[in-house]
Amino acid sequence: MRYLAPAKLNLFLHVTGRRLDGFHDIETVFQLVDLCDDVEVATRTDGQVIRDPPPSAPVLAGLDDNEDLTVRAARLLKKVSGTELGASIHVTKRIPSGGGLGGGSSDAATVLLALNQQWSLNWSVERLAALGLELGSDVPVFIHGHNAWAGGRGEQLVPVDLPQRWYLIIHPGVSVSTAEVFTAAELTRDTPASRIAAVPAGGGRNDFEPVVRRRYPEVAAALDWLGARVPAKLTGTGSCLFAAFEDADAATQLLAQLPRQWNGYVARSL
Secondary structure, eight states: OEEEEEEEEEEEEEEEEEOTTSOEEEEEEEEEEEEEEEEEEEEESSOOEEESSOOOSHHHHTSOTTTOHHHHHHHHHHHHHTOOOEEEEEEEOOSOTTSSSOHHHHHHHHHHHHHHHHTTOOOOHHHHHHHHTTTOTTHHHHHHTSOEEEETTTTEEEEOOOOOOEEEEEEOSOOOOHHHHHTOTTOOOOOOOOSSSSOOGGGOOBTTHHHHHHHOHHHHHHHHHHHTTSOOEEOTTSSOEEEEESSHHHHHHHHTTOOTTSEEEEEEBO
8 A cells, every 4th residue: 555654844943951861852843744755565474574676766775674764663563563464665755865854754654554554453643653752753743643842852742733834845955964963062952941832933943053054055055045035944953944835836936946956845734
């Protein structure tokens, strides 16, 4: 069966502290958008979990099965559930990797949801989300499938209703290392925590943007280009950036002006 795995945008992203477990406390609002990967999942009776056919996308082809997050998700669910069934998984990538759009986490969440259904496990969404957190901090929001304010590592989710928007998303052609920017000495880690689960007045900011700007000149150039025309923000830890529009036409018109060295997408809020 074929499933759509959506991307996410962080409408703001504040780092409020460093945790004893090595992670950081954050606050953000996740906005799901209709830029999607295709994830094909088929149950196997021989118990194997494999990628079949092997991925053609370079970012996935360079990974062995033990590194692929979708395979890791399926194998983790198989181990914890005790099922004797297996799965064949194939992902067609459309969401840029290393762009802060959560594509890998969304793909993994989609595999967990699909196999929960196909293997007739009947686990609750909450149980799947707790398992997904072992794979990555962004996995739970995709399992819940709702726009949400998030605290903690990103797993403390409060569903929020957001207005419909169209987004121009720009990928400057580089991949940002999440580990690198989280460990950067210059990262601000003391943004005051909010008292309510909402988008801050003024929209908030992305605490990672100054770090990514300094270390990735391609991202800085794209932010400057977009920011000279409309309010622009970095999503996640980068490298993608975005701007919000009331209608698709305005986003599409600006996309037509995008310099050729960058890739752009117009996506609808979900």
